[in-house]
Amino acid sequence: MARAFHEAYGVKSTAFAHMQLSPTKFSRIIDVNIVKGFDRPEIFTRTLTEWGRSYKREHPDTTLLLLPCGDVYANLLDADGGALRQWFVFNAIDSGLNRRLSLKSEFYRLCDRYQLPHPRTKTVDKKGVERGDYKDLPFDYPVAMKPADSAEWLGIDFEGRKKAFIFDSPGQLETMIRRAYAAGYRSEMVIQDFIPGDDSRMRVLNAYVDRNHKVRMMFLGHPLLEDPTPEAVGNYAAIIPDFNQGVFDRLKSFLEDIGYSGVANFDMKYDERDGEYKLFEINLRQGRSSYFVTLNGCNLARYFVNDLVDGTPFDGDTLYARGDRLWMEIPVDIFRTYAADNEDKRRGLAMIKSGRWGTTLAYRKDSGLLRRLMIRHMYSIYRERYARYFKDKGGMA
Numbered sequence: 001m002a003r004a005f006h007e008a009y010g011v012k013s014t015a016f017a018h019m020q021l022s023p024t025k026f027s028r029i030i031d032v033n034i035v036k037g038f039d040r041p042e043i044f045t046r047t048l049t050e051w052g053r054s055y056k057r058e059h060p061d062t063t064l065l066l067l068p069c070g071d072v073y074a075n076l077l078d079a080d081g082g083a084l085r086q087w088f089v090f091n092a093i094d095s096g097l098n099r100r101l102s103l104k105s106e107f108y109r110l111c112d113r114y115q116l117p118h119p120r121t122k123t124v125d126k127k128g129v130e131r132g133d134y135k136d137l138p139f140d141y142p143v144a145m146k147p148a149d150s151a152e153w154l155g156i157d158f159e160g161r162k163k164a165f166i167f168d169s170p171g172q173l174e175t176m177i178r179r180a181y182a183a184g185y186r187s188e189m190v191i192q193d194f195i196p197g198d199d200s201r202m203r204v205l206n207a208y209v210d211r212n213h214k215v216r217m218m219f220l221g222h223p224l225l226e227d228p229t230p231e232a233v234g235n236y237a238a239i240i241p242d243f244n245q246g247v248f249d250r251l252k253s254f255l256e257d258i259g260y261s262g263v264a265n266f267d268m269k270y271d272e273r274d275g276e277y278k279l280f281e282i283n284l285r286q287g288r289s290s291y292f293v294t295l296n297g298c299n300l301a302r303y304f305v306n307d308l309v310d311g312t313p314f315d316g317d318t319l320y321a322r323g324d325r326l327w328m329e330i331p332v333d334i335f336r337t338y339a340a341d342n343e344d345k346r347r348g349l350a351m352i353k354s355g356r357w358g359t360t361l362a363y364r365k366d367s368g369l370l371r372r373l374m375i376r377h378m379y380s381i382y383r384e385r386y387a388r389y390f391k392d393k394g395g396m397a
Contacts, residue, residue: 002030004301026370052087091262139193149187158183228389241323296323
């Protein structure tokens with residue numbers, strides 16, 4: 001997001017976080033402030049209030065635009081953001097809608113209500129695990145398992161922990177689900193019918209919904225490769241543009257009907273068994289790979305500014321965007337080696353050959369020596385990850 005703002009307006013962004021992440025190190029376009037406990041409500045609100053008050057005192061004519069860039073911060077802003085409106089403008093939804101969307105178990109119930117396809121699902125809680133409810137599944141193995149509460153999962157640790165799991169046998173499921181609750185996880189666990197196919201069956205959609213709950217822009221991406229590291233599985237590593245009016249129409253109607261506001265980020269997978277794109281989750285903020293939208297001509301920063309700062313009226317004509325550029329978080333050699341060999345990969349390679357590709361990290365206007373060395377180090381780590389965890393082209397262990 002800092003790069004999107006810098007590209008559009010030439011401004012340096014200010015960020016607050018409770019920990020430092022490598023992608024924002026040594027950057028000239030973002031000022032990162034690490035605040036211990038910033039992921040706790042009282043510190044989150046106090047920190048932003050004090051900073052906003054001080055900044056507005058020195059720059060009274062400036063409009064401060066506040067964007068959450070992670071699940072925890074999106075949840076905090078929806079639940080506790082009311083007091084911050086004195087200093088900032090931002091998108092937010094009420095805490096009840098936040099819960100229905102951010103908890104995967106609740107989201108699937110909402111999908112059923114709106115007839116949005118999703119994988120067949122069984123949800124169990126801690127007491128259900130103690131009873132062994134996970135043993136009686138209405139679908140066959142392999143199955144997927146993931147926490148209903150992604151934010152809570154960030155604070156849980158145990159042997160074998162992953163962002164999400166794929167199990168081939170009941171014994172594997174039993175071991176991991178019991179370890180999760182023994183480690184202190186409290187929320188529901190989602191067990192799903194595994195949709196066959198490799199990374200290239202995935203789709204990711206970003207939509208901007210304005211403060212009047214109208215969808216101004218939708219962009220569909222086609223991931224060709226994901227991060228194979230256990231703690232990062234599911235994070236996209238390479239995305240090419242896609243287009244599907246049927247998907248756009250369904251999700252636009254859904255977002256406007258529920259009264260959503262802000263960027264909505266959907267993950268889904270194509271199921272060849274019935275020809276449906278099945279929803280996995282909605283993220284209540286732009287995703288970590290969302291620069292693929294900006295790269296393809298729909299700068300996300302401009303949508304926030306036009307809506308929340310400039311108050312530009314919406315003409316009612318939703319942009320269903322198309323693009324022609326490949327986005328990657330990885331070096332080219334990893335894409336060449338590990339992406340499944342199919343027509344989509346060949347299309348991506350053609351984009352690379354013609355120069356129609358880009359990455360979030362490597363930005364010509366943010367390329368100091370330490371920054372370049374950091375990116376080189378990150379790429380070397382990626383190569384080690386793929387060599388260790390990626391077992392077969394088009395599939396992970």
